[in-house]
Amino acid sequence: MTEAFGDSGQRLQRGVGLLIFGTAVAGAALLGWSLSDSESHSTKPSDGVVLGAWHLLYDTQAPTLATLAFAAGLALLFAAGVALLERRIANHARRSDDGARLPLSPRHVMAETRGTFHGPVTLTVLVPAHNEAVGIRATLESLLAQSHRPDRVIVVADNCTDDTVEIAREVGVEVMITVHNQHKKAGALNQVLAKVLPTQGENDLVMVMDADTSLDAGFLASVVRRMTEDRALMAIGGLFYGEPGKGLIGLFQRNEYTRYGRDLRRRRGRVFVLTGTATVFRPRALRTVSAERGKALPGVPGDVYDTLVLTEDNEITLALKTLGGLVMSPADCTVVTEVMPTWRALWVQRLRWQRGALENLGEYGMRAATFRYWAQQLGIGYGVIALSAYLLLMFLMMTSYDQWVWFPFWVGTGLVFTVERIVTVWRGGWKARLLAATLFPELCYALFLDIVYLKGILDMSFGRQATWHYEAQPRTASQVQA
Numbered sequence: 001m002t003e004a005f006g007d008s009g010q011r012l013q014r015g016v017g018l019l020i021f022g023t024a025v026a027g028a029a030l031l032g033w034s035l036s037d038s039e040s041h042s043t044k045p046s047d048g049v050v051l052g053a054w055h056l057l058y059d060t061q062a063p064t065l066a067t068l069a070f071a072a073g074l075a076l077l078f079a080a081g082v083a084l085l086e087r088r089i090a091n092h093a094r095r096s097d098d099g100a101r102l103p104l105s106p107r108h109v110m111a112e113t114r115g116t117f118h119g120p121v122t123l124t125v126l127v128p129a130h131n132e133a134v135g136i137r138a139t140l141e142s143l144l145a146q147s148h149r150p151d152r153v154i155v156v157a158d159n160c161t162d163d164t165v166e167i168a169r170e171v172g173v174e175v176m177i178t179v180h181n182q183h184k185k186a187g188a189l190n191q192v193l194a195k196v197l198p199t200q201g202e203n204d205l206v207m208v209m210d211a212d213t214s215l216d217a218g219f220l221a222s223v224v225r226r227m228t229e230d231r232a233l234m235a236i237g238g239l240f241y242g243e244p245g246k247g248l249i250g251l252f253q254r255n256e257y258t259r260y261g262r263d264l265r266r267r268r269g270r271v272f273v274l275t276g277t278a279t280v281f282r283p284r285a286l287r288t289v290s291a292e293r294g295k296a297l298p299g300v301p302g303d304v305y306d307t308l309v310l311t312e313d314n315e316i317t318l319a320l321k322t323l324g325g326l327v328m329s330p331a332d333c334t335v336v337t338e339v340m341p342t343w344r345a346l347w348v349q350r351l352r353w354q355r356g357a358l359e360n361l362g363e364y365g366m367r368a369a370t371f372r373y374w375a376q377q378l379g380i381g382y383g384v385i386a387l388s389a390y391l392l393l394m395f396l397m398m399t400s401y402d403q404w405v406w407f408p409f410w411v412g413t414g415l416v417f418t419v420e421r422i423v424t425v426w427r428g429g430w431k432a433r434l435l436a437a438t439l440f441p442e443l444c445y446a447l448f449l450d451i452v453y454l455k456g457i458l459d460m461s462f463g464r465q466a467t468w469h470y471e472a473q474p475r476t477a478s479q480v481q482a
Contacts (some may be wrong), residue, residue, distance in 0.1 A: 045054050242254035351459075
């Protein structure tokens with residue numbers, strides 16, 4: 001990281017966690033105060049004894065309609081405000097012709113490329129791999145079986161000590177071996193892109209694909225068609241779904257990914273993050289990011305990927321949006337990626353994602369391109385408080401009262417929430433719907449993710465060093481073909 005993003009960036013990163021969670025707590029306290037409305041209840045609170053030791057006063061009456069309307073209106077106002085501001089920011093970037101500040105804005109790119117034929121679209125695929133022998137063959141074979149076959153496939157072998165290189169050569173693709181790379185995936189990609197990008201023209205595409213991912217059969221054909229039709233489109237990310245198997249923990253993750261995919265379809269492909277599982281870039285986008293490192297963007301000048309971050313896919317999404325680039329994840333570009341087989345592996349993965357997202361915000365600060373992400377983190381923080389309070393109140397009621405009490409308001413709220421859970425995973429099949437209908441297992445899964453979120457907030461706030469240890473998981477043929 002350059003000096004411009006050095007000390008001030010570190011101080012900002014340490015304050016990001018406290019700022020996000022503090023604001024979420026303040027919002028929760030305000031909403032809780034508005035819902036208390038104790039004067040509107042005619043009955044006195046009931047008295048219960050928690051575990052036979054502590055007295056607890058609680059009210060069995062639902063909030064008034066006016067109070068509920070205020071709470072719902074406040075939530076809708078916040079959501080609508082975020083959506084309107086996001087749309088306004090996106091429209092401004094699309095229409096800007098300020099090539100100095102937004103060099104990747106659609107209007108600027110269209111003006112520069114108008115009237116010139118840059119040749120047919122070609123596609124080079126980079127597959128970074130570190131000890132991926134257990135799955136690299138299946139990934140490469142699925143890639144070569146695409147309806148639109150890539151023009152060039154390069155496996156970027158990074159510090160491999162297994163048979164990854166030999167297997168890749170057996171399949172018949174190119175292999176580039178990194179030299180003295182100490183920056184993991186980002187460093188490996190920077191090395192190969194330094195060789196590949198100078199040979200790329202305006203219509204040559206570069207795809208970065210994880211070694212544990214399988215594309216749907218029409219992925220590349222859809223990408224080439226969209227990039228051919230829209231010269232302003234700088235990147236297309238895959239819409240990912242979880243591989244089959246891995247028991248209940250795998251089903252939890254597949255439901256989560258299904259809901260994420262549904263959200264993106266409803267947003268018409270307006271992407272949150274260009275997933276590392278599979279993303280296609282225009283060389284212009286990657287070269288511009290490299291040129292802006294240390295100036296408009298954090299990072300080392302000349303690097304495409306920032307080697308100091310935990311989540312390089314999230315960071316390069318912010319980089320492209322900061323420069324005005326148009327990116328998307330269309331519904332017809334789907335990929336199947338691995339799911340974590342154990343709770344420990346899932347903890348490590350999600351802690352890396354959460355910590356990386358927070359650190360990226362700390363690097364970029366508050367600017368137009370990051371507004372949506374700050375709002376999203378605040379929403380997650382508020383959700384942590386709401387779910388924790390809900391589960392805590394249920395526990396207190398069960399341990400303080402001598403019989404089960406049915407609260408019509410909360411029963412109705414629970415039914416609405418259950419219907420929402422089922423509808424949002426409908427595409428996942430009957431197992432996904434059944435798990436969603438039981439409600440409480442998914443609430444426990446959500447609580448697990450909330451604990452990961454809190455751990456990331458605390459680690460970042462106290463300046464604890466972040467690490468991530470990944471081990472490739474073996475995949476069966478059925479998982480690859482799913």
